[in-house]
Amino acid sequence: MTIEEFIVDFLSGELSVPVSGDVPSPVLPSFVTVEKTGGRSENKISSATIAVQSWAESRADAADLCAEVEAAMEAIVSEPEISRCALDSSYNYPDLERKKPRYQAVFSITHYL
Numbered sequence: 001m002t003i004e005e006f007i008v009d010f011l012s013g014e015l016s017v018p019v020s021g022d023v024p025s026p027v028l029p030s031f032v033t034v035e036k037t038g039g040r041s042e043n044k045i046s047s048a049t050i051a052v053q054s055w056a057e058s059r060a061d062a063a064d065l066c067a068e069v070e071a072a073m074e075a076i077v078s079e080p081e082i083s084r085c086a087l088d089s090s091y092n093y094p095d096l097e098r099k100k101p102r103y104q105a106v107f108s109i110t111h112y113l
Helices: 003-014 059-078
Strands: 031-042 045-055 082-092 102-111
Touching: 003 031, 003 045, 003 059, 003 102, 045 059, 059 082, 059 102
Parallel strands: none
Antiparallel strands: 031 045, 045 102, 082 102
16 A cells, blocks of 8 residues: 555545545545655655645635645554654645645655555
8 A cells, every 4th residue: 555545545534525646537526635746765664745635616615624634634643554744834726727726735754654
């Protein structure tokens, strides 16, 4: 299992909206996507930079959903596979192609997957 799959599974159990690695087709009113944007491994300990994007019908709803994601990700360290999860940044990140409100939270995660 990849770190992306692990986070998708974890957030699917924590959030009330669909969570996946890809934008669903057709695009849903609200959903969350998870993407690994970087990482490294040393001495069998891996770290990953993970971008979690919160999509919604309004900017306020996207911001609220992002706050839910941040709260859920704080709890991910209770999983034995995760030793550290730190929020690096969180910001408005509208999808200009689809003209859909979106927020992005970027996390640094140390894991044993």
